[in-house]
Amino acid sequence: MHLQIxxxxxxxxxxxxxxxxxxxxxxLSNFSQFLVGxxxxxxxxxxxSQNLLSLICHQQESKLFDFGNYHSLLCSRCTGxxxxxxxxxxxxxxxxxxxFRWTKFFYFSIFLMIADIIFYQLKFYDYSQIIAIATxxxxxxxxxxxxxxxxxxxxxxxxxxx
Amino acid sequence: xxxxxxxxISGFGAGVLQIVPVLKNLACCALIPIASYIAILLxxxxxxxxxxxxxxxxxxxxxxxxxxxxxxxxxxxxLITFITRNNDFIFAISQLQKVMNDFPLNEKLKQxxxxxxxxxxxxxxxxxxxxxxxxxxxxxxxxxNSIFGIVGGLISSQIINSRINSDNxxx
Numbered sequence: 001m002h003l004q005i006x007x008x009x010x011x012x013x014x015x016x017x018x019x020x021x022x023x024x025x026x027x028l029s030n031f032s033q034f035l036v037g038x039x040x041x042x043x044x045x046x047x048x049s050q051n052l053l054s055l056i057c058h059q060q061e062s063k064l065f066d067f068g069n070y071h072s073l074l075c076s077r078c079t080g081x082x083x084x085x086x087x088x089x090x091x092x093x094x095x096x097x098x099x100f101r102w103t104k105f106f107y108f109s110i111f112l113m114i115a116d117i118i119f120y121q122l123k124f125y126d127y128s129q130i131i132a133i134a135t136x137x138x139x140x141x142x143x144x145x146x147x148x149x150x151x152x153x154x155x156x157x158x159x160x161x162x
Numbered sequence: 163x164x165x166x167x168x169x170x171i172s173g174f175g176a177g178v179l180q181i182v183p184v185l186k187n188l189a190c191c192a193l194i195p196i197a198s199y200i201a202i203l204l205x206x207x208x209x210x211x212x213x214x215x216x217x218x219x220x221x222x223x224x225x226x227x228x229x230x231x232x233x234x235x236x237x238x239x240x241l242i243t244f245i246t247r248n249n250d251f252i253f254a255i256s257q258l259q260k261v262m263n264d265f266p267l268n269e270k271l272k273q274x275x276x277x278x279x280x281x282x283x284x285x286x287x288x289x290x291x292x293x294x295x296x297x298x299x300x301x302x303x304x305x306x307n308s309i310f311g312i313v314g315g316l317i318s319s320q321i322i323n324s325r326i327n328s329d330n331x332x333x
Contacts, residue, residue, distance in 0.1 A: 056191040069264040150316040154217040
């Protein structure tokens, strides 16, 4: 199978912008319960979001963010991951950060996340939404850094093969 | 087919794990990217490839792993739903009903949505099959798994390449 980007002058920014749009949809879906109050149409968006996000998060009730009658559809850690990825994606795009050693921070973020999971599973401390969202946030930030770096190289590879 | 045998193996594994409740909860969204990483490692091992890898290849392996996982995940999900006449959707119904009552919506709309949801639940419990559930599970699996497969493939390739870079700079 051979992949080819149809447009020869494909902009390096099209793919990162698509990734950011996707992340914004996920973040919006996460809080779709709050939108239902604003317009009836959003009820279908909420039902679809509930169904779709159940594939990427366990949605355990005790780990969701509660705001009165409403709650987020992603757990604290996943909320952190997708929000962190979205925010850092915007920062990378605006400031055009290209040379940064994301990989080392990526390993560190995985270590933090796994350490948190092990520690609360072994009852060293109770599950904390703050720690979960913080570790998720760091993981999201570093993941999007590596992903954007990879996309940059990928676009160059495609351009080079033309 | 032979070219993407590593994707087939790890995609199959991810498809199976996607429906195991406890593992599914633990792995969360990491399951497919991890499967892509394993597929890339298997491919490199099979081809005795120790050099830097092309991101294009990483993308393809990730995408195909995600697609295989979507195929097997959907098949197993639908098969188990058919046999047990039960699934996560049935468990989520009561929660959904409670949430729906809290929404400031007009009664007609609430009724319409609840009729749709309970119709799906009734079909699953009676026949072990619902057309709406089948379409949604197949579509969602294909969209989500292929996206996460691509992301996993790209990140894995980048990590492998940066490890090779740092190994080379040590000498």
